[in-house]
Structure formats: C-alpha cells, structure tokens
Amino acid sequence: MQDQLRITTLHLFPVLDKLLIELLKSLTEDEWNAQTVARLWKVKDVASHLLDGNLRGLSMSRDGYFGEKASPVNSFQELVAFLNKLNLSWTNATKRLSPQVLIELLETTGEQYSAHLQTLNPDENALFSVAWAGQEISPNWFHIAREYTEKFLHQQQIRDAVNKSGIMTRELFYPFIDIMMYAFPHTFKDTVLDEGTIISIIVSTAIGGQWNIVRTKTGWKLNKDNIQTSDARIMIDPDMAWKLFSKSWTPQMVSSKVEITGNRELGEQALRLVAVMA
Template sequence: MEESSRPAAPIETLQLFPRLDELLLALLRSLAPADWQRPTLARQWTVKDVVAHLLDGNLRTLSMLRDGHFGEAPAGQSYDDVVGFLNRLNGEWVRAARRLSPAVLIELLAQSGAEYSAFLRTLDPWAPAAFSVAWAGESESLNWFHVARDYTEKWHHQQQIREAMGQTAPLMSPELFHPFIATLLRGLPHALRTAAAPTGAVVQVRIGEPGGGTWQVEKAPTHWRLREAAEQPGALLAAEVALAPETAWKLFTKGLSPAEARDQARLRGDEALGTAVLGLVAVMA
C-alpha cells in the first residue's frame, strides 16, 4: 500500500449494501417498459444496460472471490491493460444481457445481491484484498477499502439510473452519500501525485451539504497525504475546491468532464492544484 494514499481510518460501508439493494429493487419494479431504454450518464448504456452491469458485479464477485473461479485475466498488469480488459468484459456482458427481460434481471439481482452482501460479511476487513484500489494509487489494499470501493460502484451506477429517471434524492441522504464521497476522496493523494507544490502545502476540498464535508491533502517531502481537516483547522491553504454534491459524484465517476465541472466549481488559490483535484477519477472503466 502506498504511503501517499494510506487512509487514516476505515470507512464503514458493509451495513449499507442491503439498503442500496432495497432501494434499487423498489425503483426497478416501478419502471414502465419504456423507462428501461432511457439513456444514462454511462456513455452508450441505457437504464437496462446499467442494471445488467450491476448484476455482473454481483455474479463476478461471487464467482471470483467466493468460489475461486477467476476465468479470464488481463494480458498485462499495467493500469491501462486492466482498464482495457475491464471495458471489454463489461461490454461483452451488457451486450449478452440485452437478451434478458427486465423481470429476469430483477429476479437475478434480488438473489445475487443477498448472496453478495452475505459474502462480504465473511471478509476480514483488515486482511489484504484480492484486488487493490488502483484509482487510489494502491498496489495492495485492505478488504475494508475493497468493500468501500464496491459500495461506490453500486452507489454511482444506481444513481445513474436514478438520474435518468429524475429520482436521485434517496441516495443523496447523508447516511448513503457521505460514505460514498469519503471513499472517492481517498484518491486525492494519487490525483495530486504529479502536482508541484512546496512541502507543507495544503489543498482543501469541500463538498456541500447534506452529506458532504471537508477534506485536506498535505504535501509531504515525497508524496501527498490525506488528513483530517481538524488536524490543522487554521492551515493556510495553497488551493481550495468547493463542489456541490450533485457535481461531485458525477465528476469523480466520469459523468462530467473536468472542464464541465470547472464551470460549476469554486476554485481559490493555485489554479494548477485545483485543476488536479478536478482530475480525480475514482472508477476503473
């Protein structure tokens, strides 16, 4: 695990998976047939395609981590190799799942979601995870961070569906949104890794309420480190970025480009440092 991205304390998300599933299934059961073909922020994917992708996440995790069946592997181990591999797998699955009816997708989600949550509860949160959180710059991660990363995947894909339906409010509650955004912002030191600044420089990120908060990243001699803002509440800031929650979740999951988000953000101080914050991407594919 890189020192630059080592978290100070775990983010508790395990207990939130059943609630996410409950909200998702209730939403999907309310959709009219035409709603399943609505476009989403997930590039060329419709609502139905995003639902299929969520099902794939359940089934792939159970197959690999619970049952030890990994199937294919990427040809190389670089970040780009892994991203290309995941994009191919995701595309193949979504195309095949277009043969499935909404009713079948809902049924499979309900069954696999319960099994998925049960499996996550068997993991030792402090043991090494099978997969690192690469977008946070880690070569090895602990299970609690792997679980939190999975939470952000389930949260933002459900929110893409909800955005298409104009029903985003349920996931913006502090209970569900704060762990999501706190996990994404563990990637700040990695996003700033090439940003030039003197040792001791502090970059602050503020996400609006409800459910937001304040995060600070400090430049150490060899890396950036995430810290609690309370460590030095009166710190002189090299840069500050303020984002509304609705902008933040889209930006960090590739639903908005940094240029689009720049028009909705408030930046103070060093422009290059603020721009580096807007470049944080907390998804792999």
C-alpha cells in the same frame, strides 16, 4: 493506508440493495430504456452491470473461479481496456434478459454477495487492489468500500436518468464520496510542491464534507480536518461531484461552475480526480 480514515460500509449494502429493487420495480418500459450519464449505457445496461458485479464477485471471491485466463495486463490503461471489454460483452449478452429476470437475479445475488463480504477479514489483503487509489495491495475493508461506491454510483446513474431521488442522503452519499476521496492524493502523485502545501476539496451541503491533502516529506497525506486556509480550495456541489469524480462529466464541463480559490492551476488539477476504473 491510514487507519484513522477507515470507512465501514458493510451495513449499508442491504440498504442500497433494497432501494435498488424498489426502484427497478417502479420503472416503466420507457424508463428502462432511458439514457444515463454513462454514455454507452441505458438504464437496463446499468442494471445488468450491477448484476455482473454481484455474479463476478461471488464467482471469484467466494468460489475462486476466474473463468477464461486473461492476457497479461502490464499497465493501468491496459487494465481499464480489459475491464471495458468485459463490461461490454456482458451488457451485450444480457440485452436478451427481461427487466423482470434482471430484478429477480439482482435480488438474490445481492443478498448472497453481501453475506459473502461479511465473511472476509477486513484486515487481510483483498483479492484485487484498488488501483484508482494508486494501491498495489489493498485490505479487504477497502475492497468492500470500493464495491460500495460501485453499487451507489450505478444506482444513482439510474435515478438521475429517470429523475427519481432516494440515495443522495447523508447516510448513503457521504460514505460514497468519502471513499472516492482516497483518489485525491493519487491525483497529485507526480506533483512535487513545498512541504506543508494544502489542497482542499469541499463538497457542499449537509451531505458533503471537506477533504484535504497535505504535502509532507514522504508525499501527499489525506485528512478531513476543517482547514480554513488552503493553497487551493475547491467548492463543488454533490450532484456535480459524483458525476465528475466518476468520469461521467469532464473537468471542462464543470470548471466554470465550481468555486476555486487560491492557486487556480492546483484547483483545476484536483478536478481531474477519478475514483473509478476509467
């Protein structure tokens, strides 16, 4: 883990939570039932999933309680399948909860979870690794950063579904996309190219930025340098980026809408970056 790329997010959790509660309190009945880009989930399901994140985080990380013993997981895809099953059972069960109950629970558990995360030593090993970045062991600061992407992503899914802006700002979006780019080197883990090969992703507008991976003797290294000459260079807008890299949209849906210069094959491979467990 490259220390110079460490991303601090703890101070943003209360900001996101406050905006989430304000958003949910403003929704009409029709908006609670609006379809999101997460194909299996309506707005209410996404709100329920956010609550699940708070509750499971508190139960496991704070209280050391893991519930039923799970079957052994032997691969990334088995882990994804296990998490999808957990998520589905939760959203099905919480269909019996009212929006008001969800809001009240999100408000109280959000504060508790943020307070707990503040107690973790950022340099100690996290309870769970960030598998989508190819890590078997992750420090707590990166686990916390991953939790930030979850909170941002799912709130943005709700906002996108009900056409309400609010968090696509430099303060909140840039850390989100910055964290997601830790999946960039892992996307090319099996791709061996000449040393010095550079692939760049540029997320446009003032809320975006530039991220590069450079091939070295030991593998692909991530940096945020302003590199002008890359072997492959992808320009993508922020709205498209969060949907693509969360697997809400597929590379095929955006390949004709993004700008790829240089090696087209490498550029299209970069579009397969996924920074969620999916």
